Amino acid sequence: MRIVPASAPGPAPLGPGAPIPASSREGSMTTQRLSAYLAPRRRLRLAGLLTAPVLWLGLVYIVALAALLVTAFWTVNELTGQVQIEWTTENVVEVFTEALYRTVTLRTLGIALLVTLIDIAVAVPVAFFMAKVAGTRLRHLLVVAVLAPLWASYLVKVYAWRALLSSDGLIEWAASPFGGSTPGYGIVGVVLTLSYLWLPYVIMPIYAGFDRVPDRLLEASADLGAKGWRTLVSVVLPMIWPAIIAGSIFAFSLSLGDYITTKIVGGATQMIGTLVYTNVGAANNLPLAAAISLIPIGIILIYLAAVRRTGALRSL
Template identity: 50%
Template sequence: MKRRTQLAGLLALPMFWLVGIYIFSLIMLLATAFWTTDPFTSKVKPGFTLRNFEQLIVNPAYLSTAVRTLLIALAVTALCMLISVPLGIFMAKIAKPWLRGLLAVAITLPLWAGYLVKILAMRVTFTDEGFFNWALGPFGITGPSFSVTTVILTLTYLWLPYMAIPVYTAIRQLPANLFDASADLGAGAWRTIRTIVLPLIKPAIIAGSIFTFSLSLGDYIAAKFVGGSTQMIGSIIASNINLNPPVAAAFAVVPIAFVVVYLLSVQRTGALERM
């Protein structure tokens, strides 16, 4: 009995905060998605309508934005994987210890350099009169300027450490004799990576992908500053929150739904328990 009171005492405040403020707000947001806005006063009126969700599908601009955002998030996740695996293999299995330590710090440092600072940095790099065009122009390469490509590169830049660090840690933990056995049995390096390394580091890749995917899905500041006219789901939520809260609320359900579907589809792999 005493332990129960103790537990209640420990949990009371945090649960009041997280459920009473946060979960309550999320539920109210969800409820607002079914409400209506008075077109004259733009005041929100409680009620029940599916019109706001209908808008998501019927309005071609909204639908294409949702699809574009999903594709951007998937591209960023794929790019982070393609970078993290070779990076992790090099750091864990090829680099000398001093270089390994240096690289481990080097990939962690930018994590703290500031979200907007990094977006500003990409803006400075890819602007028309910027560094990218200056450095690669002489080779006849023109940069992507401010476009969807730059948004993907910027989001990769922002979220790469979330993938690179767990993947590197996982590769480091692989026992060395697995590699010896594989080589003794005649497998080449490429085959060892494909049949030994990749299956074993899959949980780490999935854990990292949850971050790269969901963080990209909700982002819209990158699109605003390096995307030119690119719109993402967040852009639509942000531009509707004051004028038409129910539409913004309905749109906020979209990234939540994508994240939940993604989590459910990776849950079977058992990666969630290892996070």
């Protein structure tokens, strides 16, 4: 995780007045010459560094994304089921006017926000304990304990919740003596499972955020007479806010596009992902699926733009 703010390091290219590396004992003549050629040419070095990653991301990802957006304005031939290049706004209009999409969007947003809030509420005390209360040994142990479930397969965890939530599962068995019962497969199950899945992703950035708060600051605050809560609200919270936002991006974005969890523990619950999935698969209507996917893309871009100013993107 980063320690220095992005604005701190100056332009500092690799030594502006670098002498010709003739005295260097390492490297062959060719690399020496290339190095000597590149040393004073900042732009060329930058281009050398950026070309491969930008080309990859641009060609693979941005072109694909752009093509998808364009496809939203095409149609499907009703007879052959093939995508036709026939421009229409029908799909997009349908997605933005029909009640089904509005309902599902609101439901998905609600689920994603609820999952994010639950995860933050659980992650903050745990991360605080890990970073500021636990000793070094215990802290290392806790980091491993939090990270380990990340490596257990996503599907396995959803599957575990399917077993937990089932009508003869652990939750029913534990709750029935107290007159309770399992929430079963539905929205509650989806929220519980998604919160469970993304919790480690939310704990880790927040833990790193707390870790970056120097103990000296907390001591200074205490010396100046601030009580624990006051220190937390006035000193710690402003410093870890970007970390909380960074954690929320994971929980929010991952929930927003999910359809597999919904399929396994959601019963008949539909989310945006479900609609996209059925239109690509069963309905074989890629243009409509592309039009629907404009909703989560729009929501995420708005979310990213809103949080960008907090610097959270850099502490992901």
